[in-house]
Amino acid sequence: MYPDTLLEQEVLGPDVEIIHGGAPHTGSLDMLTDEVCAKVDGLLIFRHWLKPQHIARFPKLKVVVRMGVGYDRLDRAACAARGITVCNVPDYGTMEVADHAIALTLALRRGLLLHHDLQRADPPAPWRYMDSPLIRRLGVQGFGIIGLGRIGTAAALRAKALGFRVVFFDPFLPNGVDRALGIARARTLEELLPQADVLSIHVPDTRKTRGLVGAKELALLPKDAVVVNTARGTSLDIDALEAALRSGHLAGAGLDVIPVEPPVEPVPGLLAAYRRREAWLQGRVIITPHSAFHTPEAWADIRRKSAETMRDALLLGGSANAIAPESD
Numbered sequence: 001m002y003p004d005t006l007l008e009q010e011v012l013g014p015d016v017e018i019i020h021g022g023a024p025h026t027g028s029l030d031m032l033t034d035e036v037c038a039k040v041d042g043l044l045i046f047r048h049w050l051k052p053q054h055i056a057r058f059p060k061l062k063v064v065v066r067m068g069v070g071y072d073r074l075d076r077a078a079c080a081a082r083g084i085t086v087c088n089v090p091d092y093g094t095m096e097v098a099d100h101a102i103a104l105t106l107a108l109r110r111g112l113l114l115h116h117d118l119q120r121a122d123p124p125a126p127w128r129y130m131d132s133p134l135i136r137r138l139g140v141q142g143f144g145i146i147g148l149g150r151i152g153t154a155a156a157l158r159a160k161a162l163g164f165r166v167v168f169f170d171p172f173l174p175n176g177v178d179r180a181l182g183i184a185r186a187r188t189l190e191e192l193l194p195q196a197d198v199l200s201i202h203v204p205d206t207r208k209t210r211g212l213v214g215a216k217e218l219a220l221l222p223k224d225a226v227v228v229n230t231a232r233g234t235s236l237d238i239d240a241l242e243a244a245l246r247s248g249h250l251a252g253a254g255l256d257v258i259p260v261e262p263p264v265e266p267v268p269g270l271l272a273a274y275r276r277r278e279a280w281l282q283g284r285v286i287i288t289p290h291s292a293f294h295t296p297e298a299w300a301d302i303r304r305k306s307a308e309t310m311r312d313a314l315l316l317g318g319s320a321n322a323i324a325p326e327s328d
Contacts, residue, residue, distance in 0.1 A: 007300070008044075011307035012315070029054045042314040044306050045074070052078040063314045067306045068092060068293070069151075070232060071323055072205035080325035085313050087321040089305045091150060093293035097256075098154035100292035101200050101230045102162070104254030105143075107286060108226050109198065111135040114283025133224035133251045134284065136197070139163035142222075144196025146189070146212070147231065148173055152202035156183055159200075167195050193220035198228065205232040215240035224251040230292045233257035242270040245284060252284040256292040 005018040012018065019036055029048055037057040043050075046067045055061065055078050066074055066088045079086050107113050111134055118125035143164035145152050152168065160166045166183040169192040178185035186192035189212075193199070199221060203209040214237040218227070227250060229236050238259055244250040253270075263271055273280075274287050293302075312318035 007303050008307040011304060012311050016315070029057070032057070042310050044310060048073065050074045050079075055079060055082060055084070063087065063310060065089070065306050065310045065313070065321075067302050070204055072232065072234075076323060076325045085319075086323045086325075087309050087313055088323055089302060089309060090321060092302045092305055093298050094150045094154050096295050096298050097151045097230050097292040098158055100256060100288070101151075101155045101202075101228050101254075102158045104228045104230070104256070104286055104288075105159070105198050105200070105226065106162075108134055108228075108252040108254055108284070109136060109138065109141070111283065113286055117283050132283070134226070136224075139165075141165070141197035142167055142195040144168070144186075144192050144199045146170070146192070146199070146201050146235075147203035148177065149202060151230075152200075153181065155200055155202065156181060159198075164198070165195075167192055189217065190220060193217055194222060196225060197222055198226045201227075201229040201231050201235055203231050203235050205234045210234045211237060213237065213240075215243065218244045218250065221250065223249060226250070226252045226254070228254040230256040233259040233261065238268045238270055242268075242273070245270070246280065252286075254286045256288045257290055258287075261290055 005020055008018050009016070019039065021032060029050065034057065038059060040058050041060050042063040042065070043058065043061060044065050044067055050064065050073060052075055055075065061082070061084055063085045064074065064079060064087070066086070069088060069090055069092065071086065071088050074086055076086050111130065111132055114130060114132055114134060118130060141164055143159040143166045145156055145166065145168040148156065148168045148170040152170070156166050156168060160183060167186050168178070168183060169186045169189050186195065201213065203212065209232070212235045218240055221227070227236070227241060241250070241253055245253060258268060258271060270285070271287060274285055309321050312320050313322065
């Protein structure tokens with residue numbers, strides 16, 4: 001539950017009335033009464049959907065601040081039609097998500113989950129290491145990154161420090177970024193993939209990124225590669241990923257995101273197999289519930305930074321972190 005609004009009140013000042021809307025993780029905007037909606041000038045929103053029918057309930061709404069980086073659940077076109085400014089908080093959770101991507105990588109590539117599962121089996125496996133295509137020295141592997149934004153850059157620096165040979169693909173960055181960071185650049189996705197023993201995805205959900213990595217792209221990865229996705233589930237074809245894992249082309253996968261969240265029945269085949277602990281994926285797949293961002297420190301950051309963004313947009317008329325309606 002959202003604990004209180006003291007921090008937000010401190011940022012926005014005593015003249016702003018803050019209405020506590022309820023739990024940030026559950027429910028929907030439909031839970032708000034018409035009386036509350038009629039008073040709202042600015043809306044701080046976490047993971048809820050904001051659709052045209054919701055927007056219509058807020059006659060005074062001027063600013064929406066998405067409490068996070070991704071904004072795919074907000075209907076920006078409908079907001080633009082009403083003249084509503086939409087903002088996000090692009091500098092939140094950077095360290096946590098990058099750490100999570102590296103943690104998933106190491107848990108797979110060092111066989112942590114594999115040996116964990118084997119030692120708690122019934123009966124336990126023999127007290128010895130297990131040979132597996134998952135386990136390789138980090139320094140002989142290429143760490144491929146799709147999307148070198150804030151989080152992708154933080155992940156690149158962490159992977160470089162661990163000894164990986166880091167290569168990235170991001171067509172939107174100017175020349176020289178690779179030299180500044182001391183990493184390599186691939187000019188196309190097709191050039192990147194054969195170099196990526198670990199593929200880490202760091203792209204937002206846009207028309208151009210949906211389905212970006214499918215069966216064709218996974219086939220271009222080296223044999224026994226690992227795929228990590230801590231960005232958005234829509235960028236990776238989860239059925240194609242399952243097929244590549246079952247065929248043995250891929251050694252493992254670490255997912256913090258899936259295409260539909262929270263999962264609904266019928267859940268994707270890979271998630272269903274994971275929950276059933278099917279033997280073929282033992283130690284090869286890790287799935288976490290879109291929790292890469294979470295630490296107490298990050299939660300404090302998101303509250304303060306969201307309130308600051310709301311203050312700047314709603315009270316001061318600024319445009320920091322504003323998102324264009326058709327920016328994807």
